Each structure stands twice: as C-alpha cells, then as structure tokens.
Amino acid sequence: MSNCTNAAQVYPVKNKKEAKYVIDGVPKTGYFSLDFTLSEIQTTLSLTQGIYSRTERFDTMYSILSVTDFQSNVKPPSVWLNVQRDIFYKQHGLNMRSYIVSILKSVPVKYISSPELGFLKSISKRAGRRTKLVFRFPDNFLSDPSTNQTYSSLSKNLTFIKTIASGIMVPKIYIWPVTNDNYLQPPTSFVQDAHSAGLEIYASDFANDRIIPYNYSYDPLQEYLSFISDGGFSVDGVLTDYPITASEAIGCFADLNASKADHGKPLIISHNGASGDYPDCTDLAYQNAIKDGADVIDCALQVTKDGVLICMSSINLLDTTNVQMTPFSSRTSVVPEIRDTPGIFTFNLTWNDISDSSLKPKISSPLSTYYLVRNPRYTNTGKFVKFSDFLEYGKDQDLSGIMITIENAAFMAKSLGFDVLESLTTALNDAGYNNQTTKEVMIQSTDSAVLVKLKQQKAKYKLVYTLQPGIGDASASSLADVKEFAEAVVVDRSSFFAQSVHFIINQTSLLTDLQSAGLTVYAQVFRNEFVSQPWDFFGDETVEINNYAQSLNVDGLITDFPKTVRRYKRNSCTGLGNDVPSYMGNVTVGGLAQLLKNQAAPQAQPPSVAPMPKLDAPSVQRPPFPTVAPKNAPSGAAPPPGSSPSAAHTTAVSTCILLVLACATLLL
Numbered sequence: 001m002s003n004c005t006n007a008a009q010v011y012p013v014k015n016k017k018e019a020k021y022v023i024d025g026v027p028k029t030g031y032f033s034l035d036f037t038l039s040e041i042q043t044t045l046s047l048t049q050g051i052y053s054r055t056e057r058f059d060t061m062y063s064i065l066s067v068t069d070f071q072s073n074v075k076p077p078s079v080w081l082n083v084q085r086d087i088f089y090k091q092h093g094l095n096m097r098s099y100i101v102s103i104l105k106s107v108p109v110k111y112i113s114s115p116e117l118g119f120l121k122s123i124s125k126r127a128g129r130r131t132k133l134v135f136r137f138p139d140n141f142l143s144d145p146s147t148n149q150t151y152s153s154l155s156k157n158l159t160f161i162k163t164i165a166s167g168i169m170v171p172k173i174y175i176w177p178v179t180n181d182n183y184l185q186p187p188t189s190f191v192q193d194a195h196s197a198g199l200e201i202y203a204s205d206f207a208n209d210r211i212i213p214y215n216y217s218y219d220p221l222q223e224y225l226s227f228i229s230d231g232g233f234s235v236d237g238v239l240t241d242y243p244i245t246a247s248e249a250i251g252c253f254a255d256l257n258a259s260k261a262d263h264g265k266p267l268i269i270s271h272n273g274a275s276g277d278y279p280d281c282t283d284l285a286y287q288n289a290i291k292d293g294a295d296v297i298d299c300a301l302q303v304t305k306d307g308v309l310i311c312m313s314s315i316n317l318l319d320t321t322n323v324q325m326t327p328f329s330s331r332t333s334v335v336p337e338i339r340d341t342p343g344i345f346t347f348n349l350t351w352n353d354i355s356d357s358s359l360k361p362k363i364s365s366p367l368s369t370y371y372l373v374r375n376p377r378y379t380n381t382g383k384f385v386k387f388s389d390f391l392e393y394g395k396d397q398d399l400s401g402i403m404i405t406i407e408n409a410a411f412m413a414k415s416l417g418f419d420v421l422e423s424l425t426t427a428l429n430d431a432g433y434n435n436q437t438t439k440e441v442m443i444q445s446t447d448s449a450v451l452v453k454l455k456q457q458k459a460k461y462k463l464v465y466t467l468q469p470g471i472g473d474a475s476a477s478s479l480a481d482v483k484e485f486a487e488a489v490v491v492d493r494s495s496f497f498a499q500s501v502h503f504i505i506n507q508t509s510l511l512t513d514l515q516s517a518g519l520t521v522y523a524q525v526f527r528n529e530f531v532s533q534p535w536d537f538f539g540d541e542t543v544e545i546n547n548y549a550q551s552l553n554v555d556g557l558i559t560d561f562p563k564t565v566r567r568y569k570r571n572s573c574t575g576l577g578n579d580v581p582s583y584m585g586n587v588t589v590g591g592l593a594q595l596l597k598n599q600a601a602p603q604a605q606p607p608s609v610a611p612m613p614k615l616d617a618p619s620v621q622r623p624p625f626p627t628v629a630p631k632n633a634p635s636g637a638a639p640p641p642g643s644s645p646s647a648a649h650t651t652a653v654s655t656c657i658l659l660v661l662a663c664a665t666l667l668l
Contacts, residue, residue, distance in 0.1 A: 003050040006060055007031035010044050023088065024142060034092050038066060053209055055502070055535055057596055057604045071107045078110035082136065086119040087145045101126045113169055117154070118146025121164045132166045134202065139171040155190075158197035167200035169239065175203055176213075176226060181376065184215045184226075191233045203227050206240035208539030209530045214375050217276055218528035219564050221542050224249035245540045247583040252573035263400040266549050267556035268565045269296040271525050272313040272364070276560035277375050279361035280313035280320055282382025286390065290397045293566025296442070296556070298403040299390045303418055308351035309387035309427060313364065315408055316343040317354075322380060326358045337411045347416055354384055364560075367529045387424075391431040394439060401440030403464070409450050410626055419628045421453055434460060444490060451485040453625040464522070466490040468619070472498065472508040472612025479517040481620045488520035488555070496523065496552065497534065500606035503593045504536045508612060511552055523548055524558035526565065536587050542568055543587065550574065551586040 001007045011017040011031065020029045033041065046060035065073060067081065086096045100112065100123055112127060113134040114120050120133045127133060141152045154161065161168060170190060177185040194201035208220040216222045224246055228234045240246045273285025274292055281300060289297050299311035315338060317323040323331075323344050331348040334340070346354070353359070360380040365373045385393075394402040404424065412418045424443075428434055433441050444464040445451055451463045465482050469492035482489065491510065498505045514521050526548075530539030537544040541561070545568045548554050559565050573584045588594075596605050 001033060001045070002030040004048060005031070005045045005064070006048055007045055021088070023085075034089065034094060042066075051209075057501075057503075057600060057606070059604070060601070061599050061604075067103055067107055076108075078108050080111040080113065081109055083112065083114040083116075083119060086114065086116050097122050104128065104131065111167075115144065115151075116146040117144055117161065117164060124164060132200070133164065134167040134169050134200075135161050135165040136169040136204075137171065137174065139173070139205065158194055158199060162197050162199055165199070167202060167236065168194055169202040169204050171205045172203045172223075172227065173205075175235070178213050182211070182213055183377065184213045187233070191235055200236040202237040202239060203235045204239035206238050206242070206246065208242045208245055211372070214377070217375075217561055217564070218372070218530065219542075219561065220245050220530075220540060221249050221253060222564075222567075225253060229254045242538055242540065244538055244543065244583045247581070248540075248542055248571075251581055252571040252584055253567065255572055256567065256570040257572060262569070263295045264569075265556070266554055266565075266569075267295045267400065267522070268293060268562050268569070269403055269522060269556050269558045270294045270298050270562050271558050271560050272300065273297060274560070274562055275313070275364055276528060278378055279363045279380070279382050281311040281385060282361050283385055283389075284378070284382035286385065286393050289562050290393070290399065292561075292563035293569075294562040295400045296403050296440075297390075297394060297399060298405060298444075298558075299385075299387060300405045300407070301387060301420065301424065302346040303412060303416070303420060303423070304349060304351045304354060305347050306350040306352075307418060307423070309420075309423055310346065310351070310354065311385045311387060311390050312346060315345050315347075317346060317349070317359075318343055320364070321362050322360045326356075328353060328356075328359065335411075335415075337415065338408060347412075347418075351386070359384075366527070366560075367531055370529075370531045372529050372531065387427055388431065391427065391433065395431065395433075399439065401442060403442040403444055405444045405466075406450055407446060409445070409447060410623075413626045413628045417628060421450065421457075421625075425457070425459070428461075442488070447622055448481075448485060448620055449622040449625040452622075455485045462487060464488040464490055465620075467492070467495065467615060469494045470612055471495045471510055471615045473510050474513040474517075474615035475617065477617040478615045478620050479513060479519070481617050482519065483517060486519070488522060489514055490522045490524055490558065493523055493525070495612070496548075497589070498609055498612060499534055500593070500609045502535050503590075503596070503606045504534050504587075505590055505593050505606065505609060507589050510615075511554070515553075520555045522556040522558055523552075523554045526557050526559035526561070528561045528564055536589075536592050546574070546584060547586050551589075 007017065008031065017031055017035055018029065019032055019035055020027055021032060041064050045064055047062045047064060048059040049056050071079065081100065083096055083100065089096050097119065103109070104127065109131050111132050111134055112120070112123065113136045115136045115138050117135055120135060124133060137151050137155060141150060143150045144154060158168070174188065174190050176187050179185055191201055206224070212218070212220065212223050220242070224238065227238065228250060238246050270289040272280035273282065274288040275285055278284040278288060286297055300313050302310050302312045302315050304310060312320055314320045323329060328344060328349060331344045332342045333345070333348065334342055335345065338345070361382050361384060363374050363379045406420060406424070409420045412420050428441065433439065441461040442464050443451070443454060443459070443461050444466055446466040446468070448465060451465060454461070454463060463486045465486035467489055472495065491514070495508060495510050497507055511521060526541065526545065528541045533539060533541065533544050537547070541564055545557065545565055548557060549568070557565050573580055593606050
C-alpha cells in the first residue's frame with residue numbers, strides 16, 4: 001500500500017507495520033494489507049494518488065472501503081472484483097476464495113477477474129450464472145503460479161481457458177503492438193481468436209495521461225475507437241482510469257455522422273495547418289489540415305530578403321527550422337524590435353535560400369518541457385510554402401475561408417522598407433480573392449494599427465483583432481475602439497477561465513463582454529496533449545472542445561489538431577437535446593476547486609488568484625501605421641524589398657554565440 005495510501009506517513013520507516021515479502025519471486029519492502037486489520041485501515045489510513053504526474057491535492061480526502069461498504073455507500077449497478085494474488089494470501093493464512101463466496105449473496109458481483117487460473121477454477125461452481133469469470137493476462141510474460149504455465153503459452157491455448165472462464169482481459173499492446181519508437185504495428189488476431197474460442201475479451205491499460213502511440217496524435221478518444229470500431233474488430237469492454245472518455249467513444253463516436261464539412265459553428269480554424277502532426281505551415285501541414293476537416297486554413301505571413309511572401313509560424317528561423325545546422329547559421333543577428341536574443345530571420349534569407357535542400361522545417365513541440373514531442377518520424381518533413389501557393393490551396397478545396405496573420409508589419413515598414421500590407425493586397429487580388437464570395441478572407445493581427453490601416457483602405461476582408469492572453473474582462477471604451485477596426489477577436493484560452501494550479505476557479509466575464517458587443521469570438525489554441533488542459537477536463541481534449549462549443553458557444557476554435565474538432569462536430573450525441581448523456585454534458589465550472597474547498601485540508605486547496613487584468617482603451621490603441629521609409633536607398637530608387645535591418649537594428653553575433661547555439665541544438 002506504499003504507493004496508494006499514506007501508510008508511510010502514518011507508520012514511519014522501521015515501524016513494525018513495514019514488512020518484506022516475496023512477490024513474483026522478487027523481495028519487496030512496503031506496507032501490505034495482510035498486516036493490518038480492517039479497523040486499522042479504515043481509521044488510520046487514507047488513499048493517495050499513486051501516479052505522480054497527476055495532482056496530489058486529493059490525497060487523504062478519501063478513506064478505504066471494504067467491498068460491502070463500497071456496495072452500500074456507492075451503490076453501483078454492478079461490481080467487477082479483481083483478485084490479483086490469491087496464492088500469496090493463501091501462503092499467509094488468508095482464504096480469498098472463502099471471502100469472495102461469502103459476499104456474492106449481498107454484493108452484485110458481475111465480473112471476477114484474476115491472473116491465476118487456478119483461483120477462477122476454484123470458485124467457478126460457486127460464482128453462479130450471473131457472475132462472469134475473466135482470466136487476466138498481465139503485461140509481462142511471467143508464469144501463472146496456479147498452473148505453472150507461462151502466460152505466453154496460455155495465450156496460445158484459449159480453448160483451455162474457455163473451460164474455466166467466460167472472458168479474458170489483456171493489455172492493449174496484445175491487440176495493437178507498438179514499435180520501439182512508439183508507433184502502432186498491424187493489429188494481432190487476438191480479438192478474433194478470443195471470439196472464435198467463445199471468449200469475451202477486454203482490453204486494459206487505458207489512461208488519458210499516458211504517452212500513447214503517436215498515430216493517435218495524443219488523442220485518447222481516438223485510441224478507444226481503434227479498439228471498438230476503426231480496427232475492423234471490437235473488444236467487449238475496456239478497463240480505464242478515465243471512464244468519461246471511454247463512454248464518449250462508445251456512446252457518441254463509434255458511429256459518426258457521415259457528412260461533409262458543414263462549416264457551421266464552431267468554425268474549425270487550423271493553427272499553422274495541422275501542426276500537431278506535421279511541421280508548421282508546410283505543404284504537409286496544409287494538405288492534412290484540409291483532409292482532416294478544417295473549415296479555415298491559416299497562414300502566418302512572413303517576408304524573405306528578396307521580398308517573397310511566405311507562410312511560417314515564426315519570423316525567427318531558429319524556432320521553425322534546422323537553420324543552425326546549415327551554412328546559413330552565420331546569418332545570426334539581434335533585432336530588439338522582435339526579440340532580445342539572437343535569431344536568424346526570414347528577411348535574412350532569400351526564397352532560394354529557404355528552399356535550399358539543406359534547410360528543413362522542424363515540427364513544433366509546444367509542450368516539450370513535459371517531454372511530450374510530436375510525431376518524431378515527421379520532425380523535418382514537408383516543404384516550405386510561398387503565400388501564393390497557400391492561396392491556391394484555399395481556392396479549390398471544401399473550405400469556408402482562409403485566415404492570414406500579420407505581425408511585425410511596422411518593423412518591416414520602418415526597418416526593411418517593405419510594405420507587407422500592400423504586398424498582401426496585391427497577392428489576394430492576383431489570386432482572385434477580391435472578386436469572389438465563396439471563400440471568406442480573414443486578416444488577423446495583435447497590432448490594431450495594421451487593422452486600422454486595412455480598414456482605411458476599405459479592405460473587403462474580415463478583420464480580426466488578437467487580444468493579449470490573460471485578459472479577464474473588457475471596458476466599454478476598449479470594446480468600442482475594437483469595433484472601429486475589427487468585427488472579430490481571437491481570445492487565448494487562458495482568458496476564459498481564472499485558474500489556480502491548473503484548476504478552474506471561475507469563468508471570467510470577458511466572453512460575455514465581447515459577445516454583448518456583437519464581436520465574433522474565436523478561441524485559441526486547442527491542443528490534444530493532456531497537459532494542455534485544466535484538470536477539470538480530465539486530460540481529454542474532446543471534453544474541453546465540448547465545453548467551448550456547448551457552454552461558451554464560441555464562434556470558432558483555432559487548433560493544432562483539426563481532425564479532433566472535426567470528429568467532435570460529427571458526433572452522434574450533441575443533437576439529442578435533453579437526452580444528451582451525462583458524459584457529454586458540460587463540466588461544472590470550478591467544480592473540482594469547490595470539492596477541494598469543501599473537503600481538502602487547507603494546504604491542499606488551490607491558492608487564491610488575483611483578479612485578471614481588464615482590456616482598456618490604451619492597451620488597444622497603437623501608434624499609426626508608419627510610412628514605408630526605405631533605408632539606405634538611392635534617391636528615386638526602390639530598395640530591394642526585405643533588405644537587411646540597418647546597423648541601428650542589428651547587432652552582429654560572435655562566433656562564440658553561434659557555437660553555443662549549435663551545441664545547444666545538438667544537446668536537444
């Protein structure tokens with residue numbers, strides 16, 4: 001019980017309660033239930049979280065229940081009992097068989113599982129028809145101590161198991177094996193073999209907060225679907241730490257509505273294409289965003305040294321490419337208007353340089369601090385995309401529109417002599433977007449001066465203002481200012497809920513403010529990785545999406561994983577009205593924090609949080625967009641678009657810094 005109770009704190013090391021036993025042939029020291037009476041367990045011990053990546057704030061809130069207490073207190077419709085070590089208990093004078101038989105009359109035990117076939121055989125005549133016996137294969141190939149047969153050999157003799165049990169439970173890798181680099185191999189025939197032998201089969205080891213094969217794109221719901229529908233076979237049940245996700249998969253996603261993209265609310269807007277699976281803003285990212293069902297694909301607009309507009313998620317090539325490992329690594333400079341640290345910027349290289357075979361894109365891993373990386377086999381795949389090619393992607397596909405993000409435009413005008421707004425307008429006109437109505441063009445920026453300038457030019461496009469993260473509400477004057485130049489806003493997810501140590505405390509008033517002002521609201525950035533969501537969403541991106549779509553009623557979701565949102569929009573449950581199952585209902589805002597407040601010790605409660613800042617008029621207003629003033633150009637001559645920053649804006653970086661950058665890359 002060392003890893004699931006507070007026994008070590010209640011009974012310190014060297015206390016008489018600590019013991020050593022041989023388990024599976026290995027001596028283990030710890031706290032074992034057979035050394036405690038039930039009274040000691042229930043009066044002195046409490047449950048703790050045994051998986052350290054999960055929050056510890058619920059530790060010691062709950063006492064340990066006996067099976068009969070569990071039945072009377074929880075009142076489950078049925079019970080599954082797992083008897084893991086009958087022989088171990090028997091060796092120490094405890095009879096598990098007698099205990100199980102004694103409770104069968106008072107507890108509705110529907111399933112009894114054990115990795116010891118001999119135990120199942122010993123109770124088979126007493127279990128009755130209402131109780132199913134399930135032989136449980138462990139996640140290793142030890143021997144069953146009750147038969148002295150290896151689990152490997154038993155797995156090949158399912159007809160023998162059928163003479164004792166009605167089902168088997170296997171780790172999910174028995175069905176979908178995984179390569180050493182964490183990709184799926186072809187499924188085995190284990191499910192079909194079990195069914196052919198007349199056995200039900202249950203898969204185990206499901207949890208939302210484990211690193212699952214990269215094929216699932218960190219989406220636990222997709223993993224369930226591969227066991228119940230997508231794999232061409234279906235298990236009879238799953239054992240999971242997160243029942244909500246398994247219930248969603250079985251009840252709402254096993255039979256998706258087979259319809260084309262409807263482009264209704266919420267809009268699915270890609271974030272650098274399908275950047276959860278492929279390097280940002282590459283041809284692969286855009287092609288797969290379209291295939292995955294995005295309504296809108298996006299381009300973060302940058303410019304090269306020779307004035308070519310390109311799509312790239314960062315102006316700094318160090319963020320998005322392997323540039324530090326190429327001959328272009330010497331182009332490093334510091335541009336204070338962009339960042340205080342060295343960078344190699346798109347305007348330092350020509351389009352031919354960027355298209356060079358030595359320069360490759362690099363997949364983004366925004367949660368790499370948690371050692372979560374994306375699709376490693378595709379880390380450096382795909383081709384960089386010119387803006388003109390991006391516009392062609394958007395024209396001939398089943399999309400509702402495109403979104404173009406413009407940042408650093410003032411810097412480009414003042415320091416590079418490049419008018420990105422004029423070039424943007426020209427490119428849109430050349431591609432025919434100025435005289436069509438089927439594809440909506442949205443232009444997004446954090447710089448209100450950019451949007452004001454486009455408004456003054458009577459741009460026919462939808463202007464979208466990006467709010468800074470962490471805003472809790474908005475003043476009337478700031479909203480009035482925003483409406484002068486934009487009809488939509490992009491809001492970071494951190495602004496919708498006040499959070500403390502990843503628990504939602506309450507919903508802010510910002511969304512109500514924006515919707516009351518008549519602004520369209522797009523939320524960003526949605527990611528599948530379980531650490532990206534508050535605890536309240538259970539490590540399940542579908543739960544988070546459902547709450548933003550149904551409870552918050554936002555107009556669009558900007559996501560690294562368009563296929564996750566598209567699948568959500570095709571589920572078979574959200575149109576059921578009052579009959580929507582509870583697992584597809586909205587999460588109670590602040591529910592977990594309130595539970596901790598009511599039941600946890602003071603030190604376990606989430607710390608209080610300060611009020612979030614308000615959006616006010618001064619934070620919206622920016623200096624007017626500067627006049628494009630080419631530097632160092634002969635009188636009457638146009639400079640090369642995208643010429644390098646002047647000495648006032650660039651500081652040469654020493655060879656030492658370059659070596660540090662290269663070494664850091666090698667370490668990463």
